[in-house]
Amino acid sequence: MPKNISLVKDKLFENIFNYAKGGIAIVGMRGEWIKVNDSIVKQLGYSEEELYKISFQDITHKDDLDIDLENMRLLVQGKIENYEIEKRYFHKNGDIIWALLSVSLVRDEQGLPMYFISQIHDISKQKTDRDQLRVMLNVAKEQNSRLASFAEIITHNLRTHSSNLMILFEFLEEESHSLVKDENFELLKESIFNLNETVTHLTEVAKIKSVEESKIEALNLSDFVTRAIYNVSALAKNINCTIINQVDVSARVKGIPAFLDSIILNFITNAMKYRSPNRDAVIKLSSEVKDDFVVFHVEDNGLGIDLEKFGDKIFQMYKTFHRNKDAIGIGLFITKNHIESIGGHVEVKSRVDSGTTFSVFLKAA
Known part of the structure; x- marks a missing residue:
């Protein structure tokens, strides 16, 4: 290699080493500092001359020293190629410095260990x-x-x-x-x-409380929807309401049986309660998969809700939006909390005198 190219490369390496944002050090086989850049000097508070007189063991927290030395031993034995750990150093003023340490080993042409290259990033603020x-x-x-x-x-x-x-x-x-x-x-x-x-x-x-993961089961959504439709069939017949079930028979969600029963039944009976007097009620139930969720849609052709006026109040306690004598404004509040307690959420689309669609996002099983 021409001498001038070699000099340019050496200068480039030196500049990268010295001006790198993170700390870079060359460490000897016994832990002595061979070369450090300005970032390490600033991080640890010691001058270069002071660091070259001590080893990294001298300023490493005793609780982190053994794991560091063990990883170095594995590097030398060739059992790992590099390692990364969080460890504590003592700043010159006595403060504890948390660092993310990445270490690799450089060997000579015969494969014998020469020195370690350590990258040290101060993560004290992140740890705090x-x-x-x-x-x-x-x-x-x-x-x-x-x-x-x-x-x-x-x-x-x-x-x-x-x-x-x-x-x-x-x-x-x-x-x-x-x-x-x-x-x-x-x-x-x-x-x-x-x-x-x-x-x-x-x-x-x-x-209503958050549910422990161990209590959540894999449930077939279609089975619960079918049961809910059966439970309201007499009411649906009495008010001439048609319920269309297009829920995927294989859709499985994570939930609590009692909660899922309540969620489905609440949305169906709500759609019946707020049906339009100007047309026969039609409720369409369907499902789709979106990312990690099974989305259960309840679409009706009822009175609808003015979302511009009531959009931020729909799921609040004791909020009602129609003059229905049976409305008390508690059902949607409890239903939303049940949905969220099993890791889901609910969205709503609605147009006045056209209908409402509630989309319940339930974690897919």
Whole structure:
């Protein structure tokens, strides 16, 4: 190779070595620093001269030293070609520096080990961020657990008190016939019934929790849809509603049987409840696969929802969008939470006086 080309290559290598953003070092077989670039000097706080007087073992955290030395031994024995580990170095000022260390071995023409090339990237900030995130997640988990316990206690107590009120009211109704005709007594009766209904709803909401992966089963979506259609067949016949089932018989989803039953039944009965008085109700059920999800579509030709007006309120608790006397605004709220608790989500498309399509994304089994 011409001498000038060799010099150019040597200069190029030197520039890459010195000005690389990450730390690069040539380390001897006993762990001594042979050559380091500016990034390592900045990361560790030692000057080049200071580093050349010590070995990497001198500034490695003792808990990380053994795994580093073991990997070096495997490199020398030819059992691995390179390795990458997270390890801690001591900065000159005593601080701990977390680094991502990548190491490879250079051999001579006879295959004998000459030196190690180490790439050292400071990941202290990422480690700190990860640790903070882990702490925050643990705090959130603990808070959620406390809130769940609080909700259970509150709903239990409310249920007890409302039941007692109902029993006392019934005693009064039986024993004091004169009160039955009193207008205030009727108002009290209605308030107690409303309280009981609210407590029932809150109890259902309090039961909704994220589901452990071990409790989720592989379920045949078509079987559950068929059963739901059978359960509403009398109602469908009574209101002259046609249900078209085009769900793939082989579609399998991850879920909890009780949740899946509730989800499907809720959307079908909702479509019936909000049918248009101007035409016979038609509900079309279908499925498709999208990425890791089986999407269950429930399409109707009913009243529809003004999404510009109510789009962000559809799944909120106690929100209703039509003057249906049976509507209380709890079903969609609970259904959405059931869907999300098994790792899915729901989307909605709707046009006023044209119909609504709910698309339920369920994890494919």
